[in-house]
Amino acid sequence: MTFCINKAISFSAAALMGVSATALSAEDLEFYFPVGVNAPAVATIQELTDEWAAMNPQHTVSAIYSGNYEETTTKALTAANAGDAPQVAVLLSIDLFTLIEEDVILPISDIATSAEDKEWMAGFYPAFMKDGQFEGKTYAIPFQRSTPVFYYNKDAFRAAGLDPESPPTTWKEMIEVGKALTLKDANGNVTQWGTRIPTLGLGGAWLFGGLVVSMDDVLTTETGIEARMDTPATVASLEFLLELANEGVMAPGGNSWGDTPKAFLEGQTASIWTSTGNLAFIEKNAEFDWGVGFLPGGNGPGAPIGGGNFYIFQDTTEGEREAALDFIKFMTSPASAARWSIATGYVAPRPDTWETPEMQAYVERLPQALVALEQLPFAEREFATFQRAKVTQYLVDAIESVVTGNAEPAGALRKAQEGADSVLSEYK
Amino acid sequence: MNKRMTTAPAIIMLVIPCAILVAFTHYPAIMALINSFWNNASSRRPSRFAGTENYQAMLADDRLAQVLVNSTIYALGTVPLAIGLAIGMALLVNSRLPGTAFMRLSFFLPTMLPMIAVANIWLFFYAPGIGLASQILGIFGLPSINFLGQTETALGSMMFVAIWKEAGLFMIFYLAALQSVPTNLKDAAKLEGAGRIRVFIDVVLPLLRPTTIFVAVNALINAFRLVDHVVVMTEGGPNNASALLLYYIYEVTFRQRDFAYGATLTVLMVVLLGILAVIQFWLLNRKAHYQ
Numbered sequence: 120m121t122f123c124i125n126k127a128i129s130f131s132a133a134a135l136m137g138v139s140a141t142a143l144s145a146e147d148l149e150f151y152f153p154v155g156v157n158a159p160a161v162a163t164i165q166e167l168t169d170e171w172a173a174m175n176p177q178h179t180v181s182a183i184y185s186g187n188y189e190e191t192t193t194k195a196l197t198a199a200n201a202g203d204a205p206q207v208a209v210l211l212s213i214d215l216f217t218l219i220e221e222d223v224i225l226p227i228s229d230i231a232t233s234a235e236d237k238e239w240m241a242g243f244y245p246a247f248m249k250d251g252q253f254e255g256k257t258y259a260i261p262f263q264r265s266t267p268v269f270y271y272n273k274d275a276f277r278a279a280g281l282d283p284e285s286p287p288t289t290w291k292e293m294i295e296v297g298k299a300l301t302l303k304d305a306n307g308n309v310t311q312w313g314t315r316i317p318t319l320g321l322g323g324a325w326l327f328g329g330l331v332v333s334m335d336d337v338l339t340t341e342t343g344i345e346a347r348m349d350t351p352a353t354v355a356s357l358e359f360l361l362e363l364a365n366e367g368v369m370a371p372g373g374n375s376w377g378d379t380p381k382a383f384l385e386g387q388t389a390s391i392w393t394s395t396g397n398l399a400f401i402e403k404n405a406e407f408d409w410g411v412g413f414l415p416g417g418n419g420p421g422a423p424i425g426g427g428n429f430y431i432f433q434d435t436t437e438g439e440r441e442a443a444l445d446f447i448k449f450m451t452s453p454a455s456a457a458r459w460s461i462a463t464g465y466v467a468p469r470p471d472t473w474e475t476p477e478m479q480a481y482v483e484r485l486p487q488a489l490v491a492l493e494q495l496p497f498a499e500r501e502f503a504t505f506q507r508a509k510v511t512q513y514l515v516d517a518i519e520s521v522v523t524g525n526a527e528p529a530g531a532l533r534k535a536q537e538g539a540d541s542v543l544s545e546y547k
Numbered sequence: 548m549n550k551r552m553t554t555a556p557a558i559i560m561l562v563i564p565c566a567i568l569v570a571f572t573h574y575p576a577i578m579a580l581i582n583s584f585w586n587n588a589s590s591r592r593p594s595r596f597a598g599t600e601n602y603q604a605m606l607a608d609d610r611l612a613q614v615l616v617n618s619t620i621y622a623l624g625t626v627p628l629a630i631g632l633a634i635g636m637a638l639l640v641n642s643r644l645p646g647t648a649f650m651r652l653s654f655f656l657p658t659m660l661p662m663i664a665v666a667n668i669w670l671f672f673y674a675p676g677i678g679l680a681s682q683i684l685g686i687f688g689l690p691s692i693n694f695l696g697q698t699e700t701a702l703g704s705m706m707f708v709a710i711w712k713e714a715g716l717f718m719i720f721y722l723a724a725l726q727s728v729p730t731n732l733k734d735a736a737k738l739e740g741a742g743r744i745r746v747f748i749d750v751v752l753p754l755l756r757p758t759t760i761f762v763a764v765n766a767l768i769n770a771f772r773l774v775d776h777v778v779v780m781t782e783g784g785p786n787n788a789s790a791l792l793l794y795y796i797y798e799v800t801f802r803q804r805d806f807a808y809g810a811t812l813t814v815l816m817v818v819l820l821g822i823l824a825v826i827q828f829w830l831l832n833r834k835a836h837y838q
Binding site: 189196197220221222308370373375378381382385505506508519525545 | 589590591592610674675676677685688689690691693695696697698782784785786787788801802803804805
């Protein structure tokens, strides 16, 4: 369907503009993209894709929504193994090593070689570029990048006698403030929790990375073969998650990623830790006064960088690579990136985007959008290694077993480290 | 019309089903067996013969042990409960109570919905605090339960969904079986002074036995085959509390891209299902006839 519509648009656009399509090579692009947040993301991606197709009537592009991040990676890799890879896809930044090992992507720095291209690549925030680079080459272009931020209900803060303009900044404050925010009904059942940190699955592991960064450590390095799961910082981070539940500030058991924004909107919790990519969803649906702050930290502020990058696949012709690069340039251009950022809340990945009048007006209207950008200097790359899915699973199991009360932090993390080392020893 | 068929057309006719059987059943099974003796090669790890390494890894795999326990609990829990519920519903809609047409429809409705849709609906029911289940608990002054976020309740919550989904289909089989129970047998039993419960236990239930075996076989197959709701609702979590064998195979093979270990797990599953099939056929042959 999408394909037909795009084709129709590009044909009609070609007819209108009287472009002689024969002079240019005509490419059919397939573009896989995931949606990881509660936002009308599919519609925005489709609009942007259609615009590029209208501007480039010789080409066609079909934007294929492929589920959440992990499903999209699975789908793209399966298609690539079957010899039918998409030309371009937005996939998790942390899947870099998997994609390199599977030998399915091309370094974009090998395609974008002109001086103009190099200048373009240098125009992104370095923090977002770093996790797309390996062995001196740039494999990925930042698109839907984010850090988690602390969303809080200002009305709930006022009701609890707290200052709505100063959210907690440390773990200690988080627990104190959280206690004041937790409300119970006549039966002693909690009607409003102090906070909610997703602790299940990949989303849980992502936020856990932020806790570790705030304890002045990292889970991983740029080598792709190092997992630092069993350190004083990780143990302290996991103990903090347990403490939140033990102090009655956060619901015991595991918290899912997907339900977290809903729980906030429904007033089940007075604050949440979730992606800045949920900003638009919260803004649209919140029926109360809300604010955004840095994630409360252990020793200082700290957050993981997350989200998705553009990748170009290997199984492509010269012409397709050129077209794909042009498409990526369009999608990350100030005008497109501004629209994407405003529609979702993702951090626009280039400083020039923030200078557009649209973004200026947006930040004026919604100053909360600036918090993730301001937090960026305190953020580190998300956990990524070779065989990322397998290695992260050890971390996920450790976090889940502790928050569900089936293991102790130190023991669980030691076990995770052993598992990760056994996988990564093959690469050393 | 008694002309004997020559061998040639017989062979042609057999080739197509045989080719399909080989292409989609035997070839993949044999390839899985072969792959299970190799390592998981990639551009950065050369391919090599691994011998029984994958099988040794399987024996030492804590997650697999947990998954097998889960699968056993899941099968032993869902199959009898779904059958019991199906018999109950079939008796209800087979009675002369008013509104049986509506009841039949509503009991059968879950079966008609795709599992992915069902899982999404239940995801909302189970959501702590905001979900239907929590709202109902709230009416009685009970605290909300994080059904899918606790290791104690996650598997049970999945089983509940499966039973709710499956029982309607089995009800149809039982309804057909109930309607074919000869009334003269029941009348004869009543003449002998048997009460309604006695008639059910001694006359109706034995006649339902072939249906029960058929349904049990199908339910057991589904217990291994259906994992859509696991993917949608918990992704096997928390801490693998709701991971089932087929889901684990999917995760290892396609998410973690460990095709060698995935093949090893597939061999395990084929062997397990083979053993179950042998037991069931043996039961079918022994217990399903009443001449």
